[in-house]
Amino acid sequence: MRSDHHIVVLGAGYTGMFSAIRLAHRTRRLGVRITLVNPSSRFVERLRMHQVAAGQRLAEHRIPDLLAGTGVAFVEGTATALDPVARQVVVDGAGTLAYDTLVYALGSSTDTGLVPGADLHAFTLNSPEVAGRFAARLAEVAQAGGAVTVCGGGLTGIEAATEIAESHPGLRVTLVSLDEPAAMMGGKARAYLQRALERLGVTVKAGARVVKVLPDAVELEGGELVHSDACLWTTGVKVAPLAGEAGIAVDDRGRVLVDATLRSISHPEVHAVGDAAAVRMPWGVIHGTCQSGLPTAQYTADAIARRLRGRPVRPFRFGYFHQPVSLGRRDAVIQFTHADDIPARWHLTGRAAVAYKELVSGSPLLTYRLSKRMNVTTIVSKGGRALQQAAL
Incomplete structure (x- = not known):
């Protein structure tokens, strides 16, 4: 590995932010450079956008503040073109960024x-x-x-x-x-x-x-x-067209097709995470949620760090755990699930569910803060019996 290995992370949503911060911690002794690119310097808590829509004021979080102390460079701008052969990204207002490894975390929108x-x-x-x-x-x-x-x-x-x-x-x-x-x-x-x-x-x-x-x-x-x-x-999902336009292999929805280690099947120096990736488990393709996105970011940061050290990487494994939904500020319901997202017998309601949902909504920011100093896991389930049975 060259000492000037450059990792570029596109997108500073839940998954891109976690990828960048965890990468900084996992590669701090390797001498790599990490750059995070995002159109805005504001970090958006997508899990709370319904509160904003209802007229509530939320705390504002700035991306440079969340990155403070990590050594990650932040570039504010929109990625407008990607050349996976030359390994370059064109960023509006910031010119061209060359990369050795790219983490594609552009997410999705309605x-x-x-x-x-x-x-x-x-x-x-x-x-x-x-x-x-x-x-x-x-x-x-x-x-x-x-x-x-x-x-x-x-x-x-x-x-x-x-x-x-x-x-x-x-x-x-x-x-x-x-x-x-x-x-x-x-x-x-x-x-x-x-x-x-x-x-x-x-x-x-x-x-x-x-x-x-x-x-x-x-x-x-x-x-x-x-x-x-x-x-x-609030219905219907689309992903950024950048990967498909660049000739990276994508599915019919524009998500990057990845192998078992979340690398692009056409350009292995590109790692895709969260909603931008078509991640297949034995029971099917994972649907985009923060619950599944953060584990892909954690796994990808660890996988990149292991490869830079010349170590083997095991396949990504993930299982769902819950379906949390708030019902206003004073009520909620949590449906616990099997690893393949099929409802289990247990559910939680009322005040306990409100506290649970608030913990879920606030957990990414806490995870970012802790991840500057330690390895914090966001993978609650790796699939277990459901994954094994689906593989039969």
Whole structure:
């Protein structure tokens, strides 16, 4: 290994930030250089964007402050082009960065291009700025006693709908979902969640497909119009096109195809983590969550450090553990799962679930602070019996 080995990490979300900080700790005696690239110097807590959308003020965290003491260089700018042959990244406003190893952690965002009008008339939780604009609109709608529609019955949509309803009790909040809300949870957890939605006055339209978003309504399949003074879009995911445009092998969703050690199958000097990677376990491809993203970042930092030392690397192994969802600030439900994300028998509700969810939401920042001095694990399960059985 050359003493000037340069590692570039693209993206400072949950996974990119953890990759950079853990890499700095694991390679501190190897003389490598690490550069973290991100469009903004603000670290975004994606797990809390529904709170911003509801009008709550959150603590602001700056990326240079989180990196302080690690030796990681921060470059503020957007990666606009990638040349995996020359091993270079073009960063808007910062020129060209050469790398020996690249950690691709550009993440994902909500896709508003799936339904006509969503890109024009719906808000998302893709950034604090957009969520903040929705919060400003929400305040106007609440003052007039208007109606808000949340599209998407996954955990993000549920958290947003309940947070909005609790923060603005005079609003008429409708949750539109193609399936039953939180369909991935067990029956008891779903029943508890449904009671919470009813208690908060959220109207649920399950089994409804949105076909168009209008300035003042959401049109459902069949022609029904749901009046909406403000629409929040939380369904559909897209990833950055940079890897695919550069000729790196990607799947049909644009995620980097990786081997068992999370290296690109076409360009092994590129490591992909989090939502940007198509990570396959024996039961299927991991879906993007912070729960799965942080372990990929931890593993990748350790794998890179081991390779730089000439040591072997074992395949990545991961199993799910829970499905946590907040229901406003005073309620929550936690569905515990098997490693393949199938609901287990156990779930947690009420105040204990609120404390649990808050611990989950705050854990990344604590992990970053501790990881400057020690190796902190974020892998709760490596798959266990579920992984072994799926491999048979």
